[in-house]
Amino acid sequence: METTEKISIETQLVQEWESQFPVTGGGFFEQIRKEAIKRFEVLGVPDRKNEDWKYTNIRRVLNQGLTTKVNGTHPTKEDIANNLVPNLDANILVIANGKVDWGNSSVDSVEVKELTEGYSGNQDLFNKNFSKIAPTESNAMVALNTAFFNGVHINFKGESDKPLHVIHWMNAGAKTLVNTRTFISVEKSSSGEVIETFAAGGNTEGSVYNYVSEAVLAENANLHITKIQRETGGVHWLDNTSSSVERYAAFNTNTLTLNTDFARNDLNVSLDSESCEAHLYGVYLADDKQHIDNHSRIDHRFSNCQSNEHYKGVIGGKATAVFNGKVHVHRDAQKTNAFQENNNILLTDDATINSKPELEIYADDVKCSHGSTTGQLDDEALFYLRARGLSKEGATALLLNAFAEEVLDNIKNEELSNYLKALIEKRLGNLH
């Protein structure tokens, strides 16, 4: 007798994995994948009882018959051109539906290799870090990514002359799960700049982009990642980015979520030596029924490190945003400087922000602060500007732009900064 019993999403994905990745030799990635799929099965897709997923119902997103079998198309030249930064000379790397689209890419001054190739030349680096910086053990979505990923190794050596612009393109068909991985290493006293644009086209209804990125910053290295999440149809974007930061190194991120129906961004920073720093900035602009969740965790493990985190949001319509930022100062992390701030402006009565700054301090000689504010646009400021001849709309736009753009102050790349300001201005112009 045939049974029509509905199988769980976990069982279904494990079965898909078994058919795609029959373990043969037990090489580096095979072993990692095998352990990860087991871990995924044990953890299961979290529901809202899991504190980390309290406000974001990821189980509902996955529980709709997703498949990892991609049936999509590559971006056109125009799709790519629409997502480039004007006047910026950059290396372009296109990742289409989870796989590198070398035909549309042009990389000349950064080392970018498929992961298997990257591993063969950097075994020590991979053995020590790959899948160990990301929270594979505790996060089911990272474990799922690790079981299925396709991806690249990006290595920065020396002073980078131009940034690497990664375009994550999603057009993989409806209800498709894509698992993309990047592994970024910045060598000693080297610097790297990465721009990541997340964009989509075609039928994306109910699809999920489950992206995991790991970054290793060697001594005195500098890495600046700017993430841009734009108009993206029905894609659910998951981004879990983790970094390990060595002595004198600096890790910088700017995360802009501008017009995305669903985004969940996890950012984990481990300050793994003395005298290193992290600067995390973000802005999220949402309306309609959009859902934007930014989670971050910064671990201060050694002394004399510094972290700054500032996220700002403007939320309208019936949109929901979440900010959950944890700063964990470990016992040996004396002389820590850690500042965290989250500010929100709600444009409508139906807009929601769940803001949860968390500070856990186990060292006694530290300077730490955190704060969260939520309010409406300042009526007094609005009146002041109108009393000088600005229209209500013009004054509102000026105030909101100034509010949102503050988190771009750390971007030194002028072309990028101008581009991001223009994107923010455009989005604020139609936010309601």
Added chain:
Amino acid sequence: MLEIKNLRVSIAGKEILKGLNLSVKAGEVHAIMGPNGSGKSTLASVLAGKEEYEIIEGEITYDGKDVLEMSPEERAREGVFLAFQYPIEIPGVTVTNFLKTAVAEVRKHRGLEPLQARDFLKLMKEKKELVEMDVNMANRAVNEGFSGGEKKKNEIFQMAMLEPKLAILDETDSGLDIDALKIVSNGVNKLKSPNNAFIVITHYQRLLDYIVPDVVHVLYQGRIVKSGTKELALELEEKGYDWIKKEVSEAAV
């Protein structure tokens, strides 16, 4: 230029202006004095179009137009300017950027072409000198971290940039030392012309040593109870407001 007739205004159910009449002609400077709580700042706010006030009765016409029907920005574009008693801080918006937008709006309304960047900067430089403003102030966020004096200078600077027909100075002298007071007054005097008018609201006579009024009004309990020449201001400085209060209460009996 400005006619206020029997103006009655309340805020949060409390009547502040109780039948105020005022007539200002082009080329005139009117001083409005009066004790705390008499309604001076309410008058300034109502003229500029602040929305939380309720107009119970009365009318305000400016160049023949019904001011109460106009939004704050329409009033500004028509040439009404309020120098705020407490200028607002606008983080992230530089003075230059703010004024570029404001000047463009006002010029557009007057049917003038937008200023070229070079001409705008030239105008900025000229007007900055008028109020002896620190050159860097224009690159700072509007009023953010400004001292009391800098904020007031910035108001007069904006006034100079926008060239209003009717300027209302709401206690611009409060919090100013004597040097800043002279600079601010000097700025106002240089902007005076037969085509524009000023309403100077102040507690103290000393500002009127520098900005000489044509008419001095005493506002008390929501009405103008006495008007006179500049000598009235001196009399108030010397004798205080008690004799005015007494006159008003005797008249009421």
